[in-house]
Amino acid sequence: MEQKPQILYILPNLFTASSAFLGVVSVIASINGEFTKAIVYIILSLILDGLDGRIARLTNTTSKFGVEFDSLADLVAFGVAPAVLFYMSIGHNFGRLGALTSAIFVVFGAIRLARFNVTTGTYEPNVFIGLPIPTAAIICALYVGIYENYYLEGFEWFYFALVFLLSFLMVSNIRYPSFKKLNFKQANVTRILVILVIVFSLLYLYPFESATMLMSVYVIYGLVRAVIMFCKNPKKDE
Numbered sequence: 629m630e631q632k633p634q635i636l637y638i639l640p641n642l643f644t645a646s647s648a649f650l651g652v653v654s655v656i657a658s659i660n661g662e663f664t665k666a667i668v669y670i671i672l673s674l675i676l677d678g679l680d681g682r683i684a685r686l687t688n689t690t691s692k693f694g695v696e697f698d699s700l701a702d703l704v705a706f707g708v709a710p711a712v713l714f715y716m717s718i719g720h721n722f723g724r725l726g727a728l729t730s731a732i733f734v735v736f737g738a739i740r741l742a743r744f745n746v747t748t749g750t751y752e753p754n755v756f757i758g759l760p761i762p763t764a765a766i767i768c769a770l771y772v773g774i775y776e777n778y779y780l781e782g783f784e785w786f787y788f789a790l791v792f793l794l795s796f797l798m799v800s801n802i803r804y805p806s807f808k809k810l811n812f813k814q815a816n817v818t819r820i821l822v823i824l825v826i827v828f829s830l831l832y833l834y835p836f837e838s839a840t841m842l843m844s845v846y847v848i849y850g851l852v853r854a855v856i857m858f859c860k861n862p863k864k865d866e
Contacts, residue, residue, distance in 0.1 A: 639687065641694055643680035644701045647673045651705030658709070658716040663776050666713045667769045673705035674762050699741045706765035707737035717772050718787050729788055733768070733795045737761045740798035756804045759797035759847065763804075767847065768794060770840040777836060797847065804850045 654669035680698060684690045711730040719726025740761050747757065771790060774780065830838035 640680045640684035640689060641697055643676045643683060644694070644698050647676040647680065648701035648704045650676065651701070651709040654705070654709040655712045658713045661716070663713065663717050663772060666709070667773050670705065670709050670713070670765055670769045673709070674766055677702065677705065677762060695745065699745060702741055702761055703734070703738055706761045707734045707741075710765040710768040713772055714768055714787070714791055717776065718784055719791075721784065722788070725788070729791050733764075733791055736795040736799050737764065743799070754806055756806050758800050758802060759794065759804060759850065761798055763843065763846065764794040764798055767840075767843045770836060770843060773836045774840055794847075797850070802850045802854045804846070 650669045650673040654666045654673070657663070657666035657669060677698070680694075684694055711733045714733070715726055715730040719730055722729075740758055743758070744756075744760075768791060771787065775783065775787065827838075827842070
């Protein structure tokens with residue numbers, strides 16, 4: 629059997645390393661008070677994080693090292709970076725409470741990653757158990773962007789509640805769609821195209837607002853679904 633070139637194994641890990649690098653740069657930007665740059669770096673990290681796994685699968689170069697490396701990079705880019713962003717922009721005004729909130733986000737994010745690694749393959753592949761840490765990071769970052777752009781002074785307690793909610797959702801048993809197993813053969817292509825055009829138009833006109841709204845709908849969907857399932861089966865642990 630022909631051995632795969634070693635460069636193929638390096639390529640997906642290079643994307644993972646780049647994601648971690650941007651996470652560190654985001655932390656530095658937050659410390660320097662450049663919050664918009666910090667948010668952009670987190671979003672770019674998300675894009676790279678989405679590419680590394682797909683490249684590994686396309687080139688058939690998945691490995692245990694890649695899985696572990698990806699988790700460590702995610703903790704930096706989607707755990708530490710948004711936590712520092714929140715603390716430097718809002719949380720520092722509340723002293724220890726702000727530090728505690730940021731720390732809980734990182735710790736629960738680490739628990740979410742560890743649980744994902746040990747439970748992958750034990751439940752249906754089209755759902756996530758608990759809110760994925762990249763989603764929590766993007767929501768946290770986008771809401772900070774809204775706070776900075778609209779000068780929402782007086783809403784700091786809402787942000788504390790939001791970060792705590794995101795932290796607990798990461799370690800919850802609430803199911804969220806993963807979109808990894810979409811069947812495009814059976815999908816209505818025209819309908820999907822129209823929806824995508826509308827979504828990208830909104831993102832072009834109102835990037836922060838539209839992205840924040842879309843991600844919020846995703847989180848709310850999981851919560852509403854969990855409540856409905858609990859009401860239907862109150863004795864069943866969702």
